[in-house]
Amino acid sequence: MLATTLQAARSQMAFTLGFHIILASLGVALPALMLIANYRGLRHQDADALRLAQRWSKAVAVTFAVGAVTGTVLSFEFGLLWPAFTGRFGGVFGVLFAIEGICFFLEAIFIAIYIFGWKRLSPWAHFWTGVPVVITGLGGAFSVVAVNSWMNQPQGFSPTTGKVTSVEPWKVIFNPAVPYEVPHMILAAYLVTGFLVASIYAVGMLRGRRDRIHRLGLLIPLTVACIATPIQFAVGDTAARAIAKDQPIKFAGMECVQKTSTDVTEYIYGRCTSSGVKGGIGIPGFDSFLVGWSTSTKVIGLDSVPPDDRPPDNTMLHWAFDTMVGICTVLILLALWLGIGWWRKKDFPQSRWFLRATAVSGVASIVALECGWIVTEVGRQPWIVYNVMRTSDAVTKASGIWVTFGLIVGLYVALGVTLVVALRAMSRRWRSEDFPDEPGPYAPEASPPPDLAAGARG
Amino acid sequence: MSSPTAVAVVLWTGATIYAVFGGADFGAGLWSLLAGRGDRARRPRELIDWAIGPVWEANHVWLIFVIVVLWTGFSSAFEAIFSTLFIPLSLAALGIVLRGSGFAFQHTARRPSGRALAVAFFGVASVLTPFFMGTVIGAIAGGRVPVGNAAGDPVTSWLNPLSLVIGALFVATCAYLAAVFLVSDARRARAPDLEQYFVNRALVSAIVTGALAAAGLVVLRNDARFVFDGLKGDALPLVILSVVCGGAVLVLLRRNARRGARVLAAGAVACVIWAWGVAQHPYLLPQKLTIAAAAAPSATLKSLLIVFGVAVLVVLPALGLLFTLVQRNLVRETAAPTAHDKPHPDTLRG
Secondary structure (H helix, E strand, O other): OHHHHHHHHHHHHHHHHHHHHHHHHHHHHHHHHHHHHHHHHHHOOOHHHHHHHHHHHHHHHHHHHHHHHHHHHHHHHHHHOOHHHHHHHHHHHHHHHHHHHHHHHHHHHHHHHHHHHHHOOOHHHHHHHHHHHHHHHHHHHHHHHHHHHHHHOOOOEEOOOOOOOEEOHHHHHOOOOHHHHHHHHHHHHHHHHHHHHHHHHHHHHHOOOOOHHHHHHHHHHHHHHHHHHHHHHHHHHHHHHHHHHHOHHHHHHHHOOOOOEOOOOEEEOOEEEOOEEEOOEEEOOHHHHHHHOOOOOOEOOHHHOOHHHOOOOHHHHHHHHHHHHHHHHHHHHHHHHHHHHHHHHOOOOOOHHHHHHHHHHHHHHHHHHHHHHHHHHHHHOOEEEOOOEEHHHHOOOOOOHHHHHHHHHHHHHHHHHHHHHHHHHHHHHHHHOOOOOOOOOOOOOOOOOHHHHHHHHO | OOHHHHHHHHHHHHHHHHHHHHHHHHHHHHHHHHOOOHHHHHHHHHHHHHHHHHHHHHHHHHHHHHHHHHHHHOHHHHHHHHHHOHHHHHHHHHHHHHHHHHHHHHOOOOOHHHHHHHHHHHHHHHHHHHHHHHHHHHHHHOOOOOOOOOOOOOOOOOOOHHHHHHHHHHHHHHHHHHHHHHHHHHHHOOOHHHHHHHHHHHHHHHHHHHHHHHHHHHHHHHHOHHHHHHHHOOOHHHHHHHHHHHHHHHHHHHOOOOOOHHHHHHHHHHHHHHHHHHHHOOEEEOOOEEHHHHOOOHHHHHHHHHHHHHHHHHHHHHHHHHHHHHHHHHHHHHHOHHHHHOOOOOOOOO
16 A cells, blocks of 8 residues: 555656656746847847747746746645655755745746836846846756755755754755756756757748748757757766766666676666666676776676665666767757857758757757656655655655546646647747737736726716 | 744744735635626626736745745644645645646636636636635644644544634635725726625625634634633734724725725734634644744754845845836826837837
């Protein structure tokens, strides 16, 4: 019974977080794209760029409103799914969420001011009201990811068994995993948002809409994403090496390393079994090399801990890791393509193949994002707090999680579909008319609708 | 004041703000649902849409604030509440998803059927969410939430007369707050017929709320003697103040003097929340867990208080800026309604 409750709770958490992480990434990075377009529009008197900034600000509002809902659900789930975890460690990591709360609040306020300010503030004052949105997005991302980092590298509390009686907040906030996990997630947000937005305009251009709005709408986000991608590759590489040191069992799971040894083969895909990797492409000694720049580096294997302490779903973990790295590698090639094209012709490559690649990059980067999330979360199992608390000890003893999981899946699918439909409808309206002022969440309606008062007279 | 008590005060402050502003929004959803169909419902609903406007999200943040302060400052209470009361809290969360989705999409949906669906979700969820939150408070006040992971009864802890009455009281209070707020909004919108429409509803919901509060006291006396005695004892001044505020609102509404009605209505609700807190002091979960016993280590409480201080210093000015801009704009546009349609000379309007 408890096993199934645990499975249900993990499924629900994975699903709701996997959903939220996309919206959260958009919430962090889309405001930056919006401001870049806004800056360009003001600086170079570029009407098309301003128009893009205004459209993207509407998309920011809708995705932020939905992200706020899915974020609230997550805050409930800390208690509904993992009461023993939050009951024991809420006082340790909670302050980070309090900081996140401030950032979230400020982000909501400044999104409202920015959207409100389109026709009511002077252009540059309006631009500056957007800057806090970007900063608070980064602050919120830092706080939330720092909590996840702490779950991977817990410190700053004592005792490590039983009720926590003392906390050192600075040690909690700046735990050893923060320096690589936080930049990795923030870069992921910019990368995913950049490729996603660019892919939408690439699809438009493939359908023959080659106007300047589309070209600019492709170029701004694609440039941001293509700058982020190689940096992300380096940060991710650093993170993997740090994990090999700090969480060797997670790393062993990611790379299917069964036995501790030197000259460990790096396998690309393949099936993980207790007697080694079946199938896949093996590169002898390369795994050791990646960990310590030498094939004689010792890599710790899964056999160093009892089976109960090893992550489950080994093959899935390994595939998720390889897929993430693989997609990032391909996206670097796309970035090179753009870079060379720009260097030679001061424009992005005009071939349909380039547009097709860009059109696919959005979905591909989301897949990479989800794979990365699987790596860090499944790789930490069976621990919720690494080497301190087991996930099975954290889960609620309440029953009925399969029911809430089912409801949430249904609801979120509807929510996701509606979000996409709403955004597409917005984009259609933008194309079809020289679009008038469009209502949306956070849009000011400071003056009452005229017929309210008119009706009173009649 | 000890730091656990200070954090408890912060918690109650957040709960009060959420109850007043969030409550008014829930109530507005209820009136939108009850407005009916067709032409008759159009104008009240328009007023409600306009009144909820852009600030909804800001109100919603207070709930997250309360949850985070609870789990950070009083982790064991959080564990007890969220595990024993899994069912009503799941349903409240479900309501929040529906409501939030309704909010996010009711402005973007252009087709009437889509809009109607968004409005329906918004309305039903606006009733369910405060109701289940009320049953949660009833369970806590009734001493049915023991410390531990799902240590209490998953059903009878919140499905009992006290919880049901308090759930109903929450819905009625939201309706009452919203009606009083909407009276002022109708006046701002210069729609006297809607002003009367919501005066009537404010009066009715005030009477219902009062009756439910009285019923709640009777049930409380039999079921949760500790809290009842507290309300009769230390919390009595707050109870009296609440009744006085509530009565004054009725008088003001009857006399068409609406200035001050909003503040007094909010005051009446705030007094009840604080009366409850005082009545069950020093317990967080009456007779099960005290504030001091549930409190996090002192470094955590101090950080929490510092973060709260920073929040007050940073968020309030930002919120002030938003409201100032909206109000200034309102003043200008009320004077010259056509200004709404003129773009800023330097800014392109897409």
